[in-house]
Amino acid sequence: xxxxxxxxxxxxxxxxxxGVTMHVDKGTVTAVLGRNGVGxxxxxxxxxGLTPARxxxxxxxxxxxxxxxxxxICAMHISLVPxxxxxxxxxxxxENLAIAVRRGPWDVQHVFGVFPRLGERRHHRGNxxxxxxxxxxxxxxxxxxNPVLLVMDEPTEGLAPMLVAEVGNLIRRLKHEGTSILLVxxxxxxxxxxxxxxxxxxxxxxxxxxxxxxxxxxxxxxTQFLGVPGTASVDPSVARD
Numbered sequence: 433x434x435x436x437x438x439x440x441x442x443x444x445x446x447x448x449x450x451g452v453t454m455h456v457d458k459g460t461v462t463a464v465l466g467r468n469g470v471g472x473x474x475x476x477x478x479x480x481g482l483t484p485a486r487x488x489x490x491x492x493x494x495x496x497x498x499x500x501x502x503x504x505i506c507a508m509h510i511s512l513v514p515x516x517x518x519x520x521x522x523x524x525x526x527e528n529l530a531i532a533v534r535r536g537p538w539d540v541q542h543v544f545g546v547f548p549r550l551g552e553r554r555h556h557r558g559n560x561x562x563x564x565x566x567x568x569x570x571x572x573x574x575x576x577x578n579p580v581l582l583v584m585d586e587p588t589e590g591l592a593p594m595l596v597a598e599v600g601n602l603i604r605r606l607k608h609e610g611t612s613i614l615l616v617x618x619x620x621x622x623x624x625x626x627x628x629x630x631x632x633x634x635x636x637x638x639x640x641x642x643x644x645x646x647x648x649x650x651x652x653x654x655t656q657f658l659g660v661p662g663t664a665s666v667d668p669s670v671a672r673d
Contacts, residue, residue, distance in 0.1 A: 439453070484499065525555070
């Protein structure tokens with residue numbers, strides 16, 4: 433579904449992505465993990481054209497989209513759940529969703545079925561929602577675009593454990609329905625429960641890649657690049673069942 437090949441992205445003279453190479457297979461969940469400031473959000477922004485890469489290639493389902501503007505990439509059914517939610521605070525829940533709707537199974541009523549709290553607050557403006565409700569709305573807005581590839585940038589950030597579990601269940605459901613997902617997370621314990629494959633990022637590069645279980649058993653990588661203490665006891669093979 434997605435191939436990223438030797439991607440280099442800058443902010444001015446700051447070289448943020450320094451040759452990132454990775455891929456997302458169709459119908460799978462691929463996670464990119466790393467600490468703050470390693471380039472994860474820049475990767476997401478480059479994929480959807482918001483911060484264009486200066487070198488390298490981004491190939492979506494066989495089509496090179498590296499130099500396409502964001503609206504052209506969006507038209508190819510790639511959706512972004514941005515870090516920090518980025519909803520329209522002056523618009524109602526329904527209006528936030530209406531501007532993103534594209535033809536497909538995920539319509540406004542469908543997402544209200546998945547997020548009933550949003551249905552209850554459909555006439556509330558974005559700035560009247562709690563942080564958790566805003567995150568639900570950001571995810572719902574991406575879903576009504578009916579993506580073939582969903583890019584999720586820190587979707588569990590700031591959420592209560594119950595909402596984190598709901599996001600995990602939704603990711604599993606989307607995968608089952610055939611949506612390909614790139615999950616960008618700091619929460620490694622969450623990511624290894626839902627991902628089929630994981631990449632670890634540091635200083636603008638992919639420094640490790642494996643299946644989730646292999647990462648979780650690699651104490652050196654977890655400690656050095658993810659800040660996960662050696663006593664962490666999450667067993668992804670159990671949590672994924």
